[in-house]
Amino acid sequence: MRRELEYGLSVAALAAAVFLRWLLDPALGNDLPLVTLFGAVAASVWLGGYRPAIIVAITGYLACEYLFIEPRRSFDLAHFGNLVGLAAYLFTCAWIVAFGEALRKSRARASAQSETLRVTLRSIGDAVITTDTDGRITYLNSVAAAITGWSEADALDQPLDKVFRIVNEDTRQPIENPAMKALQQGIVVGLANHTVLIQRNGGECPIDDSAAPIKDEKGRVSGCVVIFRDITSKRRLEKDRSAQLMTARLFASIVESSDDAIISKSLDGIIQSWNAAAERLFGHTAEEAVGRHISLVIPPERIAEEDRIIASLKAGQRVDHFETERVRRDGKTILVSLTISPIKDQDGNVVGASKIVRDITARKAVEADLRKLADDLSDADRRKNEFIAMLAHELRNPLAPISNAVQILRLAGSDRQEVITASQMLERQVSQMSRLVDDLLDMSRISRGRIELRKERTLLAPVINQAVEATQALYHSMNQQLTVSLPATPVYLHADPARLAQVVGNLLNNACKFTDRSGHIDLVIEPDHDHVRIRVRDNGIGIAPEQLSNIFHMFTQVDTSLERSRDGLGIGLTLVKILVEMHGGSVKAQSRGLGHGSEFTIQLPIVAETSSPISSSVSEPAAGAARRVLIVDDNQDGAESLALLVEMNGHDIFLAHDGLEAIEAAERIRPDVVLLDIGLPSLNGYEVCQRIREKPWGKGLILVALTGWGQEEDRRKSKEAGFNAHLVKPVDYDALMKVLATTLS
């Protein structure tokens, strides 16, 4: 159809050219007969190409030859002039056809290219906007229309800034339009990062773009093209990825800084990851462990355990706080608690396991310590309860003989022998009770850390004699034989003599108690270089080997019915050990077993021999001088029995029963000595002492505190109040006599 049209138009052009020549014929005559044909040929080649143009050229020549070339109405090609004219005509037509055809082809190519470009721009996924050199929009594809919200019709001829408004995503500041830069500088311009396009309706769209100048064939900028795309989903993806990355980093740092070892492994047991705590716990670095089998840290005998764990994991189950053993790089076995969780892939299949491993060796040790402590405490508690029961028994024991002795004294009349026997009985029982109470008080001081030693240069022999004397009554009553071997040269110690006598006395007392009647006891003193050994040996009941290490523990008594019958609270040896150690020495017990006797050896450091003066602010007067003695005690019996005792020694006695009465009596009587109880009604003993000391006549009195309180603190207080001496009830007869015989120097 198109072809027919082209030919039709060519024929029409030809007809028009012939007609025009005919119209011009009156003016031109025979001149220029072909002049109008060139236009028809040019029009034909432009409209239909070279074919119709050639036809028009030939047909036109024939028509014009016939109509306008002489002789008209005929074809006279024999005429030379006509032939030259024909040749010139054909030559010119050939040029027109050739030139026209070339033009036609280039126009067709240009139009095809422009069509291709238009189709391309319409169909590409990116938004495209083109502008002229003034930055006014000349084209906007459908994607750009969708992103900007401007239709092509509305956008055309608008300034680019109006349609393509861009700001920085973070600062919200407008960004220089890249198209302008591309136009001004003729270069390709990429957009800054984080660019947001403000849409026509005020909405926002993150974009990613570039602008490039459009240049003509001579290189002149003739416009600009801006290409951009909506990167909302890309940006979301980036954000998601960076969030995932952050989370992954966070997890990695948590895992890395965890105090617990965190390990992951595949289902076939190959280690996949190994954190810093795992390195510390097991001693293998991550490089050494990753890729190895988990049996690297499992003791061979526990490998089967791993199979059971894997089976639980495959079933999707977690293993919580499973306590087991693992092995370190250095071969040491450690106790651990494992928590193992399955690692699943996207489809929920178990593909591996993560393990949290905690070293519980220390915790287990603490638990064991606590268990032991609890056992020890309950053991100590049991022994204490037994002790209290025994204490009650031990304190009641002497009461029977004391009560008997009292009855004997009442009935004895003038039978001197019976009085002596009863008195000895009383003396023994009272000393036994005093010893019990003293030991108890000492233990209480030790447990409160309040025992103090008054160490001084001490000659050992008198200390030994004192201990022997204190036990005399006991071994005599048991008909036992005591042999004491003292060295020829004097031995000096840096020690508290009273405590040392107590220690040796305790051992001797035990030796008597645990040896049958008529047995033998040896007390041997052996100096050796810088120390001395004090041995107390008996041929008594002996000690079973398994008991030897225990007998120095508090409240320990060898639990046999035989020993039960032999008095005691089970604290004597504990005191011995503590006191000896406070002197820098040691004590040990030996026995060849039950029935083979026992030997206790004390070892103490000795000091070089020198003499040491003993000073005293009081001096003993000649014995026998009668004194005026005021006895103050709210316990009637206590006061009267003491009065009797003092009176029997030839002194004058006066009695008072409370503090105020005591002061009045003292004022009246002006005694030489006041034996003053501390716990008194109306005024206590300290206050009475202070008030008497304030009186002019009270300075020269001997004031003696007589109390049940005998601790260091009590002694210090009585000294501060102004007492000259402090005696503990039941009062020691010899000490009392000594005090009564004392005068102030």
Ligand code: ADP
């Ligand atoms: P007790 O008050 O029972 O004498 P000790 O602490 O002095 O307490 O002694 C603890 C235990 O050691 C005694 O009960 C006794 O079983 C044992 N023991 C102490 N000395 C001897 C000894 N010389 N021979 C045999 N056993 C002894």
